[in-house]
Amino acid sequence: MNIVSHSPLLSQALAYAKRTWKVFPLYEPIAIGVCSCGKHLCEDKHPRTTHGFKDATTDASTTTQWWTKWQNANIAIATGSASNVFVLDVDGEEGKQTLAQWAREGLTLPPTLMASSGRIDGVHYYLTYPQGSGLSSKSKVYPGIDYRGEGGYIVAPPSVHINGKQYAWKNENALAECPQWLVDKLKTQKPKPSSLAVNAKPNIMRVASSEDLDTHAGAKAGQRNELLCRLAGIHLARGESLETIKEKVSAWLTRSEAYGACDYDKAMRSLNSLWEKHNMKLQIAEVRIEEVSDDCEEEPLPEPKRMPTPSLIVYEGVIGKMVRTLEPETEADSIAILLSVFCAFGNAIGRTAHCKVGATLHYCNLFVLGVGKTAQARKGLANDTAMALMPKDEWKSKCLATGLSSGEGVIWAIRDAQQKLDEGVLQTLDAGVSDKRLFVREEEFSKPLACMKREGNTLADILKNAWDGKILRTLTRSSPCQASEPHLSIFAWTTPETLRRTLPVALAEDGFINRFLIACVRRTKLIPSPKAIDYEALGKPIVDAIAFAKSVGEMKRAPEAETLWETMYREMETEERNGIYGLATLRASAQTLRLAMLYALTAREKIIGVKHLQSAYALWKYCEASARYIFGETPTLSPLASKVLGVIKSKEGISRTGIHEALNRNYSATLRNQALAELMEQEQAYCVSQGKSERWYAGSTPYSPTPPEPEPTPGEYREYGSRGVVEPTPGATPAEAKAETEAKATPAEGEGMAFTDFLVAVKAQGGRIAYDAKALRYEVQGMAMTPAIEQALETHKDDLWELEFTKA
Numbered sequence: 001m002n003i004v005s006h007s008p009l010l011s012q013a014l015a016y017a018k019r020t021w022k023v024f025p026l027y028e029p030i031a032i033g034v035c036s037c038g039k040h041l042c043e044d045k046h047p048r049t050t051h052g053f054k055d056a057t058t059d060a061s062t063t064t065q066w067w068t069k070w071q072n073a074n075i076a077i078a079t080g081s082a083s084n085v086f087v088l089d090v091d092g093e094e095g096k097q098t099l100a101q102w103a104r105e106g107l108t109l110p111p112t113l114m115a116s117s118g119r120i121d122g123v124h125y126y127l128t129y130p131q132g133s134g135l136s137s138k139s140k141v142y143p144g145i146d147y148r149g150e151g152g153y154i155v156a157p158p159s160v161h162i163n164g165k166q167y168a169w170k171n172e173n174a175l176a177e178c179p180q181w182l183v184d185k186l187k188t189q190k191p192k193p194s195s196l197a198v199n200a201k202p203n204i205m206r207v208a209s210s211e212d213l214d215t216h217a218g219a220k221a222g223q224r225n226e227l228l229c230r231l232a233g234i235h236l237a238r239g240e241s242l243e244t245i246k247e248k249v250s251a252w253l254t255r256s257e258a259y260g261a262c263d264y265d266k267a268m269r270s271l272n273s274l275w276e277k278h279n280m281k282l283q284i285a286e287v288r289i290e291e292v293s294d295d296c297e298e299e300p301l302p303e304p305k306r307m308p309t310p311s312l313i314v315y316e317g318v319i320g321k322m323v324r325t326l327e328p329e330t331e332a333d334s335i336a337i338l339l340s341v342f343c344a345f346g347n348a349i350g351r352t353a354h355c356k357v358g359a360t361l362h363y364c365n366l367f368v369l370g371v372g373k374t375a376q377a378r379k380g381l382a383n384d385t386a387m388a389l390m391p392k393d394e395w396k397s398k399c400l401a402t403g404l405s406s407g408e409g410v411i412w413a414i415r416d417a418q419q420k421l422d423e424g425v426l427q428t429l430d431a432g433v434s435d436k437r438l439f440v441r442e443e444e445f446s447k448p449l450a451c452m453k454r455e456g457n458t459l460a461d462i463l464k465n466a467w468d469g470k471i472l473r474t475l476t477r478s479s480p481c482q483a484s485e486p487h488l489s490i491f492a493w494t495t496p497e498t499l500r501r502t503l504p505v506a507l508a509e510d511g512f513i514n515r516f517l518i519a520c521v522r523r524t525k526l527i528p529s530p531k532a533i534d535y536e537a538l539g540k541p542i543v544d545a546i547a548f549a550k551s552v553g554e555m556k557r558a559p560e561a562e563t564l565w566e567t568m569y570r571e572m573e574t575e576e577r578n579g580i581y582g583l584a585t586l587r588a589s590a591q592t593l594r595l596a597m598l599y600a601l602t603a604r605e606k607i608i609g610v611k612h613l614q615s616a617y618a619l620w621k622y623c624e625a626s627a628r629y630i631f632g633e634t635p636t637l638s639p640l641a642s643k644v645l646g647v648i649k650s651k652e653g654i655s656r657t658g659i660h661e662a663l664n665r666n667y668s669a670t671l672r673n674q675a676l677a678e679l680m681e682q683e684q685a686y687c688v689s690q691g692k693s694e695r696w697y698a699g700s701t702p703y704s705p706t707p708p709e710p711e712p713t714p715g716e717y718r719e720y721g722s723r724g725v726v727e728p729t730p731g732a733t734p735a736e737a738k739a740e741t742e743a744k745a746t747p748a749e750g751e752g753m754a755f756t757d758f759l760v761a762v763k764a765q766g767g768r769i770a771y772d773a774k775a776l777r778y779e780v781q782g783m784a785m786t787p788a789i790e791q792a793l794e795t796h797k798d799d800l801w802e803l804e805f806t807k808a
Contacts, residue, residue, distance in 0.1 A: 009073065020083065022083045023056060027074070056153070074160065077154050084129050087147065088109070089125075112127055116168050116170055129150075134150070137251060141189045151251030213249060216231055219252075311618040316614075318541050319345075319542075319602050333372070333521040336370050339491070342598045343491045344489070345598065348395045351436065354554060368490065368516065371626065372520065399439055407458030411472045416484055418432065436483065441490075449504070463512070464511060519622065520629055564614075572589045596612045638678060649698045655694060758789070768781055
């Protein structure tokens with residue numbers, strides 16, 4: 001069974017391919033303003049495949065594989081001669097005025113296929129590509145006018161823009177031929193530099209060149225990086241956007257000699273680096289000309305980095321169903337419960353079910369590291385919940401332990417019997433431990449990390465061998481015992497700040513930390529009086545699954561899963577990872593394989609299917625995103641952030657104005673705010689609001705539960721979640737206030753409803769927003785639904801998750 005056969009994105013991609021339009025997948029937004037790639041400077045329209053538009057195809061099998069692996073991937077259509085498609089992108093009011101000016105000249109576009117873009121009032125006009133015209137892709141050739149031609153691509157419906165708006169077809173017309181007058185206008189018009197490039201920064205922006213990425217013929221082998229930096233710099237100086245320059249670089253690479261598999265990624269990294277340096281120059285220039293503002297307390301901070309959110313597919317299967325049932329009645333993070341159960345289950349089944357990778361056997365024992373703020377992570381609750389679901393048997397009474405401190409201690413807990421031949425008689429010195437299962441729970445991972453730093457401590461090496469399933473032994477006379485066929489699982493806890501501070505680089509470099517699945521966890525809600533749950537009845541499927549798994553030997557993948565695995569494996573093993581984050585995620589394929597085994601076994605299946613691989617891969621991607629969130633691509637603080645942290649530590653409770661003064665007014669507001677946001681992201685500093693000003697303190701944010709919202713009184717309507725107060729006109733009656741808030745919450749035709757207005761509208765009409773635990777979605781109850789409310793509910797579902805709603 002193909003579980004993604006009903007995916008609208010897959011269906012549409014196949015429809016495009018059938019139309020001989022070459023398609024390929026793009027990264028998609030996972031929340032408004034947040035791309036699924038999780039990388040810095042992301043524009044959310046970049047390809048998921050290695051060669052981007054060069055991978056574009058009309059092959060149905062390849063297309064199906066892509067959207068089976070990335071079910072929510074946006075769709076890109078390769079433009080130009082590849083698909084015989086040319087797209088005129090008309091943005092907003094500026095673009096409409098340009099078309100109106102052309103109409104006054106007697107030049108109008110023919111009736112053709114049209115789609116709404118992700119931008120407000122944006123329209124894509126699809127035309128046939130004018131063969132031989134040489135039109136590639138350019139932006140801002142006229143006010144509000146871009147186009148995509150040879151070597152470019154366009155994001156197609158039903159993809160979703162980074163702002164949350166969906167691309168959609170406006171009609172079903174056939175493609176009209178691109179009129180010659182349009183070709184002539186576009187070929188003769190050059191992109192205009194922005195006003196910023198001309199006026200605001202003349203000391204930085206003056207660049208003169210007769211060649212750029214649009215006109216350059218392409219580089220020879222060995223010259224690409226040097227030329228790329230020079231040519232891209234010209235476009236940066238013109239004030240063009242990063243997204244536009246990326247598209248130009250892609251087209252330029254296709255014209256270059258010896259275009260290799262890694263060139264696209266290298267070029268994008270170089271371009272990102274140039275972009276950062278370019279912006280830094282602009283900010284330094286601002287420092288020289290900036291007048292010090294008296295309102296620096298009111299300047300907005302950059303949006304702090306958010307914790308990752310797992311895909312709902314991780315909750316597919318037997319264990320996921322249990323977690324969904326528990327979710328409304330527990331403050332513990334669902335992902336923490338899921339991983340806790342998998343970790344316990346994988347240990348309880350013992351050294352039975354396995355997969356072969358060459359000569360290596362992979363069993364189902366996991367090492368998991370839950371990372372969350374103290375008290376907020378609800379670590380004890382997650383562990384207790386998982387253990388309550390496990391059967392009351394010999395494993396629970398004899399195989400649980402805590403207190404990792406030495407390698408010898410681990411061996412002793414599951415040691416082999418020791419015998420000695422004395423005058424021809426074999427004597428048993430120690431009966432040993434027959435059950436080699438050991439599940440270790442560590443509430444403070446910093447403690448074993450501290451032990452590992454001691455000279456001669458063997459804990460790290462023993463744990464690595466235990467994860468691998470090798471014989472555990474130490475070559476010391478004082479500890480001659482060993483443990484053969486060990487089956488060790490670990491679930492440990494720590495905080496982000498502690499992990500970054502205490503993890504030795506050596507343990508990252510030698511492969512210790514990448515044997516752990518690192519997962520960000522958090523408290524999801526406040527439940528003062530949770531309902532009683534019959535854990536024994538709920539956990540009955542686990543009992544049956546353990547009995548089944550103990551009878552399973554070697555596990556293999558189904559044929560269709562094998563095809564999907566090949567694609568996943570290539571991506572996991574070829575992805576470039578940097579810094580501590582990279583070292584912590586190098587064991588991607590092995591971890592995904594073990595998770596896939598667990599998804600299959602808990603469903604009492606000995607063959608790993610497509611659905612098991614997809615769920616396992618989604619769970620791994622969450623752990624990978626967690627590692628990126630914790631360690632980042634650059635784990636150390638920037639020089640300015642370090643300097644700002646020193647100022648905060650020297651004077652706890654300092655304001656932003658005080659920080660500005662302490663830095664001798666040498667840095668712009670933009671740079672200062674970026675440094676403060678960096679400190680907040682790495683939990684090195686936090687602020688407390690006091691009226692219009694803020695007070696800054698070193699360390700991570702202390703936990704403070706959000707108080708419940710008071711019930712509204714007549715004449716007063718408050719939105720959910722403490723995001724501010726919406727006050728009606730003073731003296732208004734309840735009926736007048738309700739009518740007023742409803743009117744404010746009704747958007748003009750064609751506009752989206754703002755989040756605040758959406759909440760106010762629901763409240764004013766006597767409705768409530770509830771979370772359906774079975775369907776895993778929010779819904780509005782107790783009021784008549786309108787198209788505007790339905791659209792707002794879909795648009796703001798990620799904003800709703802951030803609020804403290806009562807789950808129903």
